[in-house]
Amino acid sequence: xxxxxxxxxxxxxxxxxxxxxxxxxxxxxxxxxxxxxxxxxxxxxxxxxxxxxxxxxxxxxxxxxxxxxxxxxxxxxx
Numbered sequence: 329x330x331x332x333x334x335x336x337x338x339x340x341x342x343x344x345x346x347x348x349x350x351x352x353x354x355x356x357x358x359x360x361x362x363x364x365x366x367x368x369x370x371x372x373x374x375x376x377x378x379x380x381x382x383x384x385x386x387x388x389x390x391x392x393x394x395x396x397x398x399x400x401x402x403x404x405x406x
Contacts (some may be wrong), residue, residue, distance in 0.1 A: 337354075338355065346374075346381070347381055349373050349384075350371045350378060353370050355403040355405055359404075361402040361404040362403065363401065364379070364382060364401070365400070390406060391403045
């Protein structure tokens, strides 16, 4: 896992938790959709960690599923 050197203003103000790192990534790139593996890699969160809280993001409407390519579901910030 790579370490992000420069934290965004969002993370400096609200804290550096896995959920907030995912939010920060999705907010920064809100025009695009990504599979969960790419979201985990780019936000520096473990895949198993993201699988624990990501369903809550979907249920609450923060993240929506946009399409399915092969076995991968793609999601974006709603």
